[in-house]
Amino acid sequence: MTTSSSTILTESGTNELEIIEFHLKKQLPDGGTKICYYGINVAKVREVIQVPETTDYPNAQPHMIGVFSSRDILTPLVDLGGWLGVPTPKDIDKKFVIVTDFNKMTNGFLIDSISRIHRISWNDVESPSQFLEAGEQDCVVAVVRKDENLIMILDFEKIIADINPELSMEKYDITVDRSVDLNQKMVTKRNGKTIMVVDDSAFIRSLIQDTLSSSGYNIIACKDGGEAHEKLMELQKVSEEETVPISEVINAVVTDVEMPKMDGMHLVKRLRDNEVYMKLPIVMFSSLMSEDNRIKALSLGANDTITKPEIGKIVSMMDKYIFGEE
Structure with a gap:
């Protein structure tokens, strides 16, 4: 076979x-x-x-x-x-x-x-x-x-x-990564932003969450695409009720591809079909990210992709799409 x-x-x-x-x-x-x-x-x-x-x-x-x-x-x-x-x-x-x-x-x-x-x-x-x-x-x-x-x-x-x-990605230590800006001004800047992390593996989800949190970002963690979509709909409701832009509530999503209830690709599609989330930065973080799958992810509306061993790229990528930092 x-x-x-x-x-x-x-x-x-x-x-x-x-x-x-x-x-x-x-x-x-x-x-x-x-x-x-x-x-x-x-x-x-x-x-x-x-x-x-x-x-x-x-x-x-x-x-x-x-x-x-x-x-x-x-x-x-x-x-x-x-x-x-x-x-x-x-x-x-x-x-x-x-x-x-x-x-x-x-x-x-x-x-x-x-x-x-x-x-x-x-x-x-x-x-x-x-x-x-x-x-x-x-x-x-x-x-x-x-x-x-x-x-x-x-x-x-x-x-x-x-x-x-x-x-293992557990070997990655953000505190010794010179490519990540960890000065207090930048960490404080990240403290005002919230990223949703979606992965069905508690092991992987914890690694991503710890890396982003260590750089200053606030995290909302979800175990699958279905839970993520539900929480995003709740955040949209909060945004509408308090008449504040969605960017005051959520600033980016990092999602796996294969997950129960709703996979990451379908989650991206659902969000891009929603006017409120059309411009929300979305990065797909997956072990399945071949070049062909990357093209498909981008065609559905993802801003970027990372293959799972490359966790060291995730903070800089979030900075790029949230703050416009290169």
Whole structure:
């Protein structure tokens, strides 16, 4: 099975996506097994392959089986079941590997079986907070109900960051970034502005929020596009009732692409169709931001895009669109 990011449906603003359903076979204490259902956005998957020959990597992180060559790219192979705490059969020859390609990185994840591709609306994708209190350490960003099963959509960015901390956005420290103006005058200036941050990953949302807050900006955080749209409609009502411009209430939006209820592309489309929000600065911050997807985002009305590892650009970009600072 192979796939291409060009198949992603969220980019057209239709609020749809395709997910690949895959399974881990959990071994139970009584010797039986239980199928665990998981999913990943098709746009993040390069291909699904049989388990390749791997080479041990010195001093590797826990749950990293080894490395292999995927289209001439050195690729780590991660024991997904091991990382999730799901004990699975040891017979590696009967397993498969999902090779992912996002955040400018290629990774392989060991799974027990591949099922099929589902085309669904983001409206039918539920937030995990409806099932449990999702914190920054949670690795499930969404849940899909299919054929009486709950398919858990995993936060692969968090998994990769945990396995290879050197590549994580957590390494970014705004206080040592000389490209960001942190003098008191500029920080005070930012204190008068509010940015909405929208991301279904509590892990990523917290990183963006901390970075922008550290530079002085006020933050409104939302866990998905549906919640963001509701809050923006509430802010619009406040603006109208108090007869103040919307810029007195909200100054910019930073949004992910793939999210439950309403994806980022559809959120941008809805906002640009609303006269009040036609000129609000909107930046899309996503692991799926290929050049093709960037063009689609801009065509829907986004002002700019950032690929998720490039968190160091976000404050300067906000300064540019809010204050006209280059």
